[in-house]
Amino acid sequence: MTSDQSVLLMDLYELTMAHSYFELGMRETAVFELFVRKLPPSRRFLLAAGLEQVADYLEALQFAPNDIDFLSRLKLFSKEFLEHLSTVRFTGSVHAMPEGTPYFANEPILRVTAPILEAQLVESRVLNLVHFQSVIASKAVRCVLAARGRRLIDFGMRRAHGAEAALHAARGAYLAGFDATATVEAGRRFGIPLSGTMAHSFIEAHDHEEQAFRNFVSTRGRRTSLLLDTYDTERAARRVARLAHELKESKAAGQVQGVRIDSGDLGAQARAVRRILDEGQCQDIEIILSGGLDEQRIEALLEADTPVDAFGVGTRIDVSEDAPSLDMAYKVEEYAGRARRKRSPGKETWPGAKQVFRARNAAGTLTGDSIALAAEMQPGEPLLQEIMRDGRRLRRLPSLVEIRAFCLRRIAELPASMRALSTEENCYPVRVTERVRALAASLDTSGE
């Protein structure tokens, strides 16, 4: 049994509550919605992501005999419940914002409608899947906006939080507009273009840097990038310029495509290296920068006119260093046809099955969202679409390449101020309709 496929990847209380629902005969339909209570201070908007993984999970949901066996050994559950559990499948429907959609605080991005036992059981993993990719895509898109068209490559696997994090970070970053990943399995699983250069260890394993460069290019036998900062970056750049000439002259299969700088003052180094390469008639050799980059550093480098063709970004994106989590919740909004609301201080929910409507002006720029009841009509485009019914997806979900293109279009529709990195003022208007407010008020005055 591997991590990402175990149905027991859930909080224990989902099972104890399911047990109680079963024993109590509570079999009515529940509506749960997934939303973020509050944006991190360093985000202007978030991006919906991870929906395909949710659909995969829900369609495959099933307790195998060895799962039931483990649960029975906990001595927490009745035999009848465990027998029932072995027959449980997800039979409900899912409405969701398409992956790549920008969203804001309190907007439901996913709605599950199913018998309460099923809707409850899936809580932990649905959150786990949507939360993480949303964290990553929402961070990565800021790099994309900062990079002004320079290529962005995900180098973050080593410090991502485990195997699935590495893969889903690559996916989340790509859908937000990254160009490639270094993580080979992410290339295989999601079809993301692969990219990579070389590590310092390759240089160090040679007695002479120049020999290492020569050896790498010749054995690669194609256009290849070389790493400059193992010992002395400018000296290395001069070596590369000489080598590149020689390889061009000899029309070798291996040629120098780019150079990477991974430490020191990246701006100053890039300028010095660009000058050396240009003076050596190597205007075609690209400069790739890496090492502790994030959207702020990328913006600062480009503000300073740093000569750079691509950025390798890793840790700070793959763990979303400045906002590694979102205050995302999955809450019951309706059960047995009656709207529900919790009033925990600071964690109050808007009751009822809801829809988000997004309005545009004549130029196509977004002007604001309305959080409405699913049953009401509001101006604008309804963002939540039914994607699963009776436990199966209604149609093919978009491919990752399609999601990426969709996301880029949706980002372009945002008011220009929302595309800036600064979050000093966050003015995108999101209103909660009168009918939602009235429903909440009516629940607050009824007894419970």
Added chain:
Amino acid sequence: MTSDQSVLLMDLYELTMAHSYFELGMRETAVFELFVRKLPPSRRFLLAAGLEQVADYLEALQFAPNDIDFLSRLKLFSKEFLEHLSTVRFTGSVHAMPEGTPYFANEPILRVTAPILEAQLVESRVLNLVHFQSVIASKAVRCVLAARGRRLIDFGMRRAHGAEAALHAARGAYLAGFDATATVEAGRRFGIPLSGTMAHSFIEAHDHEEQAFRNFVSTRGRRTSLLLDTYDTERAARRVARLAHELKESKAAGQVQGVRIDSGDLGAQARAVRRILDEGQCQDIEIILSGGLDEQRIEALLEADTPVDAFGVGTRIDVSEDAPSLDMAYKVEEYAGRARRKRSPGKETWPGAKQVFRARNAAGTLTGDSIALAAEMQPGEPLLQEIMRDGRRLRRLPSLVEIRAFCLRRIAELPASMRALSTEENCYPVRVTERVRALAASLDTSGE
């Protein structure tokens, strides 16, 4: 193929470098070491963790035909290399600090000695595994120190970064002294005690809170905890006190064990609830607090004498909110019998295969560490032990329960000042021996 078992969970450049090593006939032994360059400002020490997962990974390392097939379709590698790759196993040795050992900046915590192709290939995943559990254990131990013996339960799965992150966070937190996890699969896989209460949704799915409490206790049929803050915490506490009495009187199988408060001013609420319970003769009912907790909030609650028996901690621990990554690296220190050193600005390495010696005073308290060459002797205990040879573990690794006990002992040996949460002064002395310094200097003056 699932995330955590794919051998292709590696950066592309590991493969392109391996390809070049193969084509160049570079088959000598390399020594790579894993260490953290600098501690995050909010950590006084780190904890070694994830070693068992590294051993599992290295022992299983193998490229299956479908892996080779995917790689051949990339058209980056020679046929001979791919044939060789299909025969590659990890045949090297591993020295490591036992899991649960506190460590400091620049100290190697794991050393891989193997033919360079193998040692290089495993870089990404070895880092990925050790980095994350080290992040978590190093954060979780701060909660353990802050909690002064109160029980700590990991509630963090939903916002952990994916499946493996949830499982390894549970493991990392448990080895650092946590008492239980809510993540069922972590209980199955690692034998961690499971714990859970109930969610607001269970209360909300009932028309009356009191009925929800009664139903949950009766269907659980054992000692059970109830959640107080869905509507009005104090009113809920009074309901619980009445219900607890009634259940005691009737000697029902289901009894109230504890109550959980998850929102609002936790200190004030806990005091109010404790008073209500005590006045209702329910002194035996425990109070569990949760909701955005971390070591600082736990310490503040206990400084204020908050009546609390257990803490449910989630997101802030499972993503290590204040330090979601460590500046951890895996660097070549020796190849073909010759020490190696990179001099990238700010990322210089200490060359050669190394050992860490830890000295104690007569009372058993740690007095300082020495980073030495593996071949030299220094006062104190050598921390790196050989755990794998010829690609196989030399002996059974400690069980998770043994690691947890070992870790608690090692924490107790730290100078008292190192066990405080404040990191204003970080005075633990770590010195680099003269022989290491001399080796570095000799490499810096040789040509490369």
